[in-house]
Amino acid sequence: MAHGPGMGGGMGGGGGGRAMPGAEDRRLAPGQKADTRRILRLFAPYRGTLAVVGLLIALAAATGVISPFLVREIVDVALPDRRMDILAWCVGGMIAVTTISAVLGVIQGMLSTGVGQAIMHDLRVATFGHLQRMGLGFFTRTRTGEVQSRIFNDIGAMQAVVTSVLTSIVSSVAAIAMAVAAMAAMDWRLTLFSLITVPLAVWMNRRVGLRRRAITKAQQETAADLSSSIQESLSVSGILLGTTMGRTAELTAHFDGLSRRLADLGVSSTTAGRWQMALYTTLMSVIPALTYLLGGALLFGETPGITIGTLVAFIALQSGLYPQINGLLRVATQVSSSLALFTRVFEYLDAPVTIAEKPGALALDPARVRGEVRLRGVHFRYPGSEEDTLHGLDISVDPGTHTALVGTTGSGKTTTGYLMARLYDPTAGSVTLDGHDLRDLTLRSIADCVGVVTQEMYLLHASIAENLRFAAPEASDEDLVRACRIAQIHDHIASLPEGYQTVVGERGYRFSGGEKQRLALARTILRDPPVLLLDEATSALDTLTEQAMSGALAALSSGRTTISIAHRLSTIRHADQIVVLEKGRVLERGTYDELIQRGGAFAALAARDASV
Structure with a gap:
């Protein structure tokens, strides 16, 4: 009922210039008939x-x-x-x-x-x-x-x-x-x-x-x-x-x-x-x-x-x-x-598959992936848009480091993250993992190597344990507890009458936004990916819970490549590299202290963040 009264608008976040979610695509393959x-x-x-x-x-x-x-x-x-x-x-x-x-x-x-x-x-x-x-x-x-x-x-x-x-x-x-x-x-x-x-x-x-x-x-x-x-x-x-x-x-x-x-x-x-x-x-x-x-x-x-x-x-x-x-x-x-x-x-x-796997695509072993991510001359335009969302991005993320992407709404942060997880392919340029173009890798190995926690905290209408095992079906009960302790959600689960067998309800509506985000984070932790992509992963957490998780996230990020997309600049203070995006272009890059000292766009964002 995308065109019905009072129900317009999408609930997803990130990126600009795309067709409105909810618009129906009735003409997927012109000329294709059922004879x-x-x-x-x-x-x-x-x-x-x-x-x-x-x-x-x-x-x-x-x-x-x-x-x-x-x-x-x-x-x-x-x-x-x-x-x-x-x-x-x-x-x-x-x-x-x-x-x-x-x-x-x-x-x-x-x-x-x-x-x-x-x-x-x-x-x-x-x-x-x-x-x-x-x-x-x-x-x-x-x-x-x-x-x-x-x-x-x-x-x-x-x-x-x-x-x-x-x-x-x-x-x-x-x-x-x-x-x-x-x-x-x-x-x-x-x-x-x-x-x-x-x-x-x-x-x-x-x-x-x-x-x-x-x-x-x-x-x-x-x-x-x-x-x-x-x-x-x-x-x-x-x-x-x-x-x-x-x-x-x-x-x-x-x-x-x-x-x-x-x-x-x-x-x-x-x-x-x-x-x-x-x-x-x-x-x-x-x-x-x-x-x-x-x-x-x-x-x-x-x-x-x-x-x-x-x-x-x-x-x-x-x-x-x-x-x-x-x-x-x-x-x-x-x-x-x-x-x-x-x-x-x-x-x-x-309908043509937009994210297709090449014949003979390479399957990377996550245990051997170092986690080097590179964007070289990346341009991207959403289908149906007349303008590029990203313009010639060059970003290098070294193995085992923490890179943060920041910028105002519509700057292209989430879109860049989507490209790193190959949810989209660049219109021009390349995105590589350990030197391999993502388009040359199997989709399964990309999913195994790049763990994603997004703003969309989707939970199945199933038990907590079933939601967690969706990421790792072979995970033991001890694995679930360990992941949930890291995500600072175990104590809450243990307090529930049915514990890990508690049914979360449709889209997890029996839990608060912060609880759902921590469950989503625990689900990704279970997969133990060499690259961790956090898209506003702590946006629904209160300040105290966020501070409690910071140490856990630091421990989780140790030894792996972490790319975080955040509005709260306090969560990326210790990032090895901060990349500031504006209208799909790299405006600044450096550490937190370096960017503050420059007094540029990042310093303005930090001042605004501190005043809220």
């Missing part, structure tokens, strides 16, 4: 099972046309000649055919459903996995509700199509082919008459399909808006914002409008083409009646071309043919309207 060939490729891994399904369908279609011939034999031979033996065999054959068809249908349904569910699983995992590699920039431009809608609503709506559509098409085509062949064997004239309505049905079906496709696209987009509205308005943050701003009535009205539009689109989708289908259904009822008339004319002629049994059997085949044609056209309409769903999912699958 039937691409949809059919989803079935490729299951060729063997589908071949068995096809064989079962063919057998079912073949047995389906046997009964009318048995009926003809009964009418033309068994009854007129009073042949009880022939009658018994024909009746037994009809029972056997029905039984065999039912068994084949059950087996075929089980196999096809299994394939359909496997394809849905593949599609969900492929979409989720691709989105995991999309990089931070994608998610600052795309609503969370939109992503959820495409994974759950769109793929969920495709389930019926993928699960049954291919087998329905093959089954209908096979049944139609067998029926037409059997009808032609009985009488070609009646067969041509029976198929006279097919071109009209195809034309009407195409029109209805195109209309439903447009409606389906609008339905899914509206469903995405509704999902975003729920996700944003009914989260803890959304409830706090809506209540404190007095906008609950407006939010409810906005939701009402979206829900009403979705309901109206549902009605339009259901009723689209009803008149056309009613016309065709009427024709399908009229044609069998007219077939009796034409058959009677042929039967009453001077030289009868057909028998009574043939006419009865033909009508039986005809009564099975039209539902199959109708079913095939209905499936075709369903596929046509579902192309909008496939297109929306394929847009995500086709």
Whole structure:
């Protein structure tokens, strides 16, 4: 609900010039369409099972046309000649055919459903996995509700199509082919008459399909808006914002409008083409009646071309043919309207990965990384921005030292930190770790070597222990306690009734900002990375707690490279190097005392910080 009333604005920090978080990116891959060939490729891994399904369908279609011939034999031979033996065999054959068809249908349904569910699983995992590699920039431009809608609503709506559509098409085509062949064997004239309505049905079906496709696209987009509205308005943050701003009535009205539009689109989708289908259904009822008339004319002629049994059997085949044609056209309409769903999912699958791992990328061993970080001639521009955020940055961080990045809001501090963790790639220039360009390293090794604690203190809705082990699944209970002692949070956890098994609540709302930051810090400590990036890591701590943590952070930073981004200049007093940024450029650099003595931009920041 990024465009809804009262809920605008992002909650993240750092950097300027980027597209507004919450803005939806509906055009991810222009020109990428969901055609039937691409949809059919989803079935490729299951060729063997589908071949068995096809064989079962063919057998079912073949047995389906046997009964009318048995009926003809009964009418033309068994009854007129009073042949009880022939009658018994024909009746037994009809029972056997029905039984065999039912068994084949059950087996075929089980196999096809299994394939359909496997394809849905593949599609969900492929979409989720691709989105995991999309990089931070994608998610600052795309609503969370939109992503959820495409994974759950769109793929969920495709389930019926993928699960049954291919087998329905093959089954209908096979049944139609067998029926037409059997009808032609009985009488070609009646067969041509029976198929006279097919071109009209195809034309009407195409029109209805195109209309439903447009409606389906609008339905899914509206469903995405509704999902975003729920996700944003009914989260803890959304409830706090809506209540404190007095906008609950407006939010409810906005939701009402979206829900009403979705309901109206549902009605339009259901009723689209009803008149056309009613016309065709009427024709399908009229044609069998007219077939009796034409058959009677042929039967009453001077030289009868057909028998009574043939006419009865033909009508039986005809009564099975039209539902199959109708079913095939209905499936075709369903596929046509579902192309909008496939297109929306394929847009995500086709979206270019901005942070891609090179083939043969180097995996660094964190135990052997010294921690030398270099930025050389780095320029960076956020997607959609017309101006660079960073302009030719040259920063050197020696192994085992502490470098602080400071500056006013929008100076590029957080953006620089993002580049060091390869959450973005520079537009020009390079960022290196121990002389290796980050773009030449595996993403996993970068994550193992560069520990990040950001302003966004995201905690899972799980226990404290599970949140900590997200960073190190193999960590023992003793490891958790050690990390939490360093982060000055163990005593508080120990005072809780359930200790480390305490559930933190959605986004950690059972804890204060300072407690969440210390938990996030402990989570990074567990990974023991050679490079530590602290982005306002102590911003939510009170002065006393911050002072208590300073010694722990100093011990943690010992022997490793630490890069801190801070507004509180008191936290970086002992940094080996302070880099002052202004509008994406390096303005000053030096130690705390050196910069104070120069009386420049840093001295002004320090004076302002001291006066607060």
